[in-house]
Amino acid sequence: MMRWIEKLSRMLGGKDKDGKPAKSTKSALVKLVALALVGMALLAASHLFSEKGSSAPSTAEPAFSTKDSKNLSEIKAGNKTGSMTSIEKYESYVNQNLKNILEQIRGVSDVSVMVTFASTEKKIYQNNTKVQDNQTSETDPKGGKRQVTERNEDSEVVMIDQDGNKVPVVIGNEQPTVRGVIVVARGADQSSTKVAIMDAVSTVLDLPSYKVTVLEKND
Known part of the structure; x- marks a missing residue:
């Protein structure tokens, strides 16, 4: 290292009569060493930041993913069959x-x-129909009797659970x-x-x- 500095000092300004670097040479050498130290510090800092940045997981997703892409022929074929x-x-x-x-x-x-x-x-849904007959006896003023039947029907669509949702049961299409x-x-x-x-x-x-x-x- 000292040989390199001495060689550099001779290139910059030579030596005085005592074999020591001249004042102008010393000043230039000090500046050069300071610049070298600053450069080394910058290189170390950039290397440290690059390691931190590479270790952090990337959360940004690409704007276009090739695994989800389709070529033009596939899109056209899908439109022909799926759009009807x-x-x-x-x-x-x-x-x-x-x-x-x-x-x-x-x-x-x-x-x-x-x-x-x-x-x-139209879809035909399965219905659950309940029929209830009510019979009553009536007597007219002349003493005649008759039976009166009243029928009530209650119908509701049968529902089943599918993936947590209630959906009707389809038994056919009209x-x-x-x-x-x-x-x-x-x-x-x-x-x-x-x-x-x-x-x-x-x-x-x-x-x-x-x-x-x-x-x-x-x-």
Whole structure:
């Protein structure tokens, strides 16, 4: 260390006649040593703070997590399958099946069907019904007697516990009521074919014929 200081002092200003560093050299050397000590202190402090910061657990969550991300194709597929309501699924099911059966009629092809509904699907709940009959005897002024029966019915939906919540018991679904049907097909310009289409739709959907419209499809 002393050799390094002496070498540094000779570089800064040389020595006097007694071989001692000159005053200007001593002043420069003192400043240099002070700067070195300050630098070492700063390095030690920064190392200490960095250790403290790395040991503390990080509570901040990333703004975007790759484990929760979905690619575009997955999002599109989810929208196609998950966005349809139960009534839309039932409507699509009825339209497709009606189209398939009508295209099997002789002279009918290229069928398009649209079925509209007057109501949505309804759930059928299990009910607990209590019936109580009360009978009373009445006598009229002439001495005649008669029995009067009074019936009281009390019905309530059966509830069960599910995950801490009370939910009703569903025993079935009541399909929506069909309001009307439009059929557009090739071959419907023939009166006999048109009647056959109307009869088929009325039979399948239990619908009066005046709620069924059959039209010829354009070329």
